[in-house]
Amino acid sequence: MTKERRAEAAGRRTVDSPEVLKALAHPLRLRILRHLGAAGPATSTTLAAALGENTGTLSYHLRMLERSGLIEDIPERSTGRERWWRGVRGLDIRRPPQGELTEAERAMSAELDRMRMEEDVELARQFTAGQAESEGWMRGSRSLIHLTKAELGAFHDDYLALLARYARGPEDAPADARPVLLRWFGLPAD
Numbered sequence: 001m002t003k004e005r006r007a008e009a010a011g012r013r014t015v016d017s018p019e020v021l022k023a024l025a026h027p028l029r030l031r032i033l034r035h036l037g038a039a040g041p042a043t044s045t046t047l048a049a050a051l052g053e054n055t056g057t058l059s060y061h062l063r064m065l066e067r068s069g070l071i072e073d074i075p076e077r078s079t080g081r082e083r084w085w086r087g088v089r090g091l092d093i094r095r096p097p098q099g100e101l102t103e104a105e106r107a108m109s110a111e112l113d114r115m116r117m118e119e120d121v122e123l124a125r126q127f128t129a130g131q132a133e134s135e136g137w138m139r140g141s142r143s144l145i146h147l148t149k150a151e152l153g154a155f156h157d158d159y160l161a162l163l164a165r166y167a168r169g170p171e172d173a174p175a176d177a178r179p180v181l182l183r184w185f186g187l188p189a190d
Contacts, residue, residue, distance in 0.1 A: 021095075021105055023068035025112040028053065029061050030119075033070060033087055038179035040170035041074055041086040089169055120183055137178065144189060152186055159184050 023029055031051055036042060044058040062085055065071040070088060077084035095109060131138045147155065
């Protein structure tokens, strides 16, 4: 393994605990992660206002995300009772094969997949409806290629490496940058 591949692998984290799967498999927690990723650090009060929730509910879900290692507080910005939160950068969350999961973990994994698929279908609708007016902000590609299982795995790893190369949070982005949602999946066509 090259030095570059080892560095990439060091940032990877396998979601292999029911606590992390449970943290991810909740619609409000996914919205919190999305907001922190798009808008940057926030307090429970600012998140509550942005997401239309009460601060007590947000505080509970923030603690669940923190306990799972998906978000972290920013001590240098936090004062008194006000805590600032940000998403943990550089995580490449991969789940173990279905056969290695318990029945409860498989159920949580299936719920997470269902929620993400609903989101992906809505994003595809938005893409179709808004691409012409997007002024170049919407891009897409759909292809059919022939790959071995190993090549598909390598393609996936290369895609994740490409994402990592361009990844930055809102705090580090240039003024003209926008949060952009990207989706990739591959499946046999036959």
